[in-house]
Amino acid sequence: MQKQATINDVARIAGVSKRTVSRVINGSLSVGDTTRTRVEKVISELKYSPNTQARGLASSRSYLLGLIYDNPDALYLDDVQRGVLEVCSNLGYELVVHPCRYRSETLVQDCLRFMQRSKLDGVIVLPPVSESETLAQALKESGSAYVRLSSVALDEAKHIVVSDDRAAAAEMARYFAQLGHEHIAFISGPQRYKSSTERMEGFQLGLSAYGIKLQPDWIIEGNNTYETGIECARQLLQAEEKPTAIFANNDQMAAGVLKVAHSLGIKVPEQLSVAGFDDNMLASRVIPALTTIKRPVRQMALLATSKLIMSIENNDKAASNVAAKVAPTLVVRESTARVAGSND
Amino acid sequence: MQKQATINDVARIAGVSKRTVSRVINGSLSVGDTTRTRVEKVISELKYSPNTQARGLASSRSYLLGLIYDNPDALYLDDVQRGVLEVCSNLGYELVVHPCRYRSETLVQDCLRFMQRSKLDGVIVLPPVSESETLAQALKESGSAYVRLSSVALDEAKHIVVSDDRAAAAEMARYFAQLGHEHIAFISGPQRYKSSTERMEGFQLGLSAYGIKLQPDWIIEGNNTYETGIECARQLLQAEEKPTAIFANNDQMAAGVLKVAHSLGIKVPEQLSVAGFDDNMLASRVIPALTTIKRPVRQMALLATSKLIMSIENNDKAASNVAAKVAPTLVVRESTARVAGSND
DNA sequence: AACCAATTTGCCACCGGTGGCAAGTAAATC
DNA sequence: GATTTACTTGCCACCGGTGGCAAATTGGTT
Numbered sequence: 179m180q181k182q183a184t185i186n187d188v189a190r191i192a193g194v195s196k197r198t199v200s201r202v203i204n205g206s207l208s209v210g211d212t213t214r215t216r217v218e219k220v221i222s223e224l225k226y227s228p229n230t231q232a233r234g235l236a237s238s239r240s241y242l243l244g245l246i247y248d249n250p251d252a253l254y255l256d257d258v259q260r261g262v263l264e265v266c267s268n269l270g271y272e273l274v275v276h277p278c279r280y281r282s283e284t285l286v287q288d289c290l291r292f293m294q295r296s297k298l299d300g301v302i303v304l305p306p307v308s309e310s311e312t313l314a315q316a317l318k319e320s321g322s323a324y325v326r327l328s329s330v331a332l333d334e335a336k337h338i339v340v341s342d343d344r345a346a347a348a349e350m351a352r353y354f355a356q357l358g359h360e361h362i363a364f365i366s367g368p369q370r371y372k373s374s375t376e377r378m379e380g381f382q383l384g385l386s387a388y389g390i391k392l393q394p395d396w397i398i399e400g401n402n403t404y405e406t407g408i409e410c411a412r413q414l415l416q417a418e419e420k421p422t423a424i425f426a427n428n429d430q431m432a433a434g435v436l437k438v439a440h441s442l443g444i445k446v447p448e449q450l451s452v453a454g455f456d457d458n459m460l461a462s463r464v465i466p467a468l469t470t471i472k473r474p475v476r477q478m479a480l481l482a483t484s485k486l487i488m489s490i491e492n493n494d495k496a497a498s499n500v501a502a503k504v505a506p507t508l509v510v511r512e513s514t515a516r517v518a519g520s521n522d
Numbered sequence: 523m524q525k526q527a528t529i530n531d532v533a534r535i536a537g538v539s540k541r542t543v544s545r546v547i548n549g550s551l552s553v554g555d556t557t558r559t560r561v562e563k564v565i566s567e568l569k570y571s572p573n574t575q576a577r578g579l580a581s582s583r584s585y586l587l588g589l590i591y592d593n594p595d596a597l598y599l600d601d602v603q604r605g606v607l608e609v610c611s612n613l614g615y616e617l618v619v620h621p622c623r624y625r626s627e628t629l630v631q632d633c634l635r636f637m638q639r640s641k642l643d644g645v646i647v648l649p650p651v652s653e654s655e656t657l658a659q660a661l662k663e664s665g666s667a668y669v670r671l672s673s674v675a676l677d678e679a680k681h682i683v684v685s686d687d688r689a690a691a692a693e694m695a696r697y698f699a700q701l702g703h704e705h706i707a708f709i710s711g712p713q714r715y716k717s718s719t720e721r722m723e724g725f726q727l728g729l730s731a732y733g734i735k736l737q738p739d740w741i742i743e744g745n746n747t748y749e750t751g752i753e754c755a756r757q758l759l760q761a762e763e764k765p766t767a768i769f770a771n772n773d774q775m776a777a778g779v780l781k782v783a784h785s786l787g788i789k790v791p792e793q794l795s796v797a798g799f800d801d802n803m804l805a806s807r808v809i810p811a812l813t814t815i816k817r818p819v820r821q822m823a824l825l826a827t828s829k830l831i832m833s834i835e836n837n838d839k840a841a842s843n844v845a846a847k848v849a850p851t852l853v854v855r856e857s858t859a860r861v862a863g864s865n866d
Numbered sequence: 867a868a869c870c871a872a873t874t875t876g877c878c879a880c881c882g883g884t885g886g887c888a889a890g891t892a893a894a895t896c
Numbered sequence: 897g898a899t900t901t902a903c904t905t906g907c908c909a910c911c912g913g914t915g916g917c918a919a920a921t922t923g924g925t926t
Contacts, residue, residue: 195906234883235575252601541914
């Protein structure tokens, strides 16, 4: 293991003090041009790169960001992580991932400890953990930089990136209505999450514009997994009176609906329209391919990371206060069709 | 932001020197029992936890592990990451994720720089990056702790966790043969990866035991994505003479085969058997559910992480030299059946 | 009581950077 | 040319721990 060059080596060879080298590294303005180029030359010759631990110790910066989440869908997490990493690597940060338990009593403590232990410069918090106001409060009080991803605007513009799931769900409602569907069921996510209630309310609101009302027994709560999608679909499709369209809170559950419909010999989309939410990889793989709402996950991740780094480097001074709101969009594929017998 | 307690605070309050506190933290033997308990009491009262940067600076340990990969399947990465994180959090390590480009000329440099910059204690390398011998060599020479995940035993037992993909593919061959298939096609992964050639060779070997030979034009190379799965399937299924069974190098491509078969009106499994490799989430979601090979990804991740940490903490002395080999297993679902007209 | 070995504890330098301030240097003003 | 001003650069302490070694304590022996 060849020994790593230190700032002292650079200083000695360049014939300056290490303080000056430090200035060059950090892009300080007050370094003469000739000195700067000389130092830079030595730095690249020695392939010197500063020791982040020492740097962190002296300046309380680590160039480490954290990603906090609780058991998200693999595909969602992957999208987010890719986006975050892209920005990180461009801007010289590394990413530490940290799963945690949203419903644990020690959530706040756990997250703060994580930040402190690893001396993170900031964290990005994913849903549903992002919905915890106590955590957000604790982060704010501890003076940490953070950004939340959410489908509801539950924080100052500086700390949040929101997607308008409510409007997107309303758009799906309109689409269903225009296909002539009136007997519509909704498989919701856990009602304790705002992201779930937002989508449900948006959907209901959208339908009501067409005079359609979701029957209470056609609103079933799943937990966003494929398995509960199957359970919920069974309840709906084995009943006497069946809906002609089902909107599921995400693609996983919609895939479950497809499976059940297939096993019951119900043809999609001829006899039943099915739609999901997310537009992850699964949506295009299943047969028939799912009509769904595309969430711009990657874009949210990019935005969030940029905001976060901006707020870190500006030492939290305004600037990044631009609202970050993204709009999910309807993607029509094969799993939805005009209701049988209708010709609107 | 309440100020963080330091080792000096603990030392002062406990009435000992900070060196002693340090000893207590690191579980050194030579601390008297009474002193130890006193110090521990103060530590917990102050909720003191050592500054990892300072600790790292002084002892060149960071309690940070790295995960190095190149554009893996989202589902695979998620499985691995979950497994790794589980062990990490149990043993007090954090995980830094690091995507990179396997085929880049600067791969080695990039990875070493990553390790050095973040002062990682060790890294876990996923396929296909794990197949790079130059990287492995560089890691070894730099004295870094590392573990590779692979489907071929290309390193000392200490540094690798292997899955026997060859044997698994052979088992799939036997299964196909016993179903009476003789006209069999194989959609391979990129032939530049050993994991791909291993599976192909295993499959061919398995078939040859039954006197079946893969025709050269029924071996098509994809790149493990759904899209190339579709392209390859088109070639196979739009030809004059069609295979009765297709084995794809992974589930993504197998899903592509299902899609093409469906669009061509070819019934699976009645007219065509399809199998994949991985057994990821997708395999059970598609219709019909895929027969596939289950890779014990999670188990590999757990093993790899344990090995890595063991080698770090033993300062690389033997001990972790147990061979770590896992066996993928055949999972039969709905996409495969006895060949039409056969009754073996 | 004196001595010795083993165990426990403390002191100080050091890891590799950055912050604050003083000193040095060059350009601008009178 | 002397003085002020602005800009560069260097010095030293410090961030919060750990390593090596010396000092102090303990307990058992003779």
